[in-house]
Amino acid sequence: xxxxxxxxxxxxxxxxxxxxxxxxxxxxxxxxxxxxxxxxxxxxxxxxxxxxxxxx
Numbered sequence: 001x002x003x004x005x006x007x008x009x010x011x012x013x014x015x016x017x018x019x020x021x022x023x024x025x026x027x028x029x030x031x032x033x034x035x036x037x038x039x040x041x042x043x044x045x046x047x048x049x050x051x052x053x054x055x056x
Contacts, residue, residue: 001046008032011032012030013028013029013030015027015028015029
């Protein structure tokens with residue numbers, strides 16, 4: 001874990017707290033740039049549009 005912290009220390013992060021079944025979880029996301037953002041956004045938009053058509 002220390003190796004990963006050192007490797008990605010200069011990358012942007014976001015922090016959020018989620019509550020699931022009364023238990024709170026602190027989540028820190030590290031953006032390391034290893035994903036193709038265009039592909040990910042396309043897939044998310046496609047899935048959302050497909051889900052909306054299934055409901056109707």
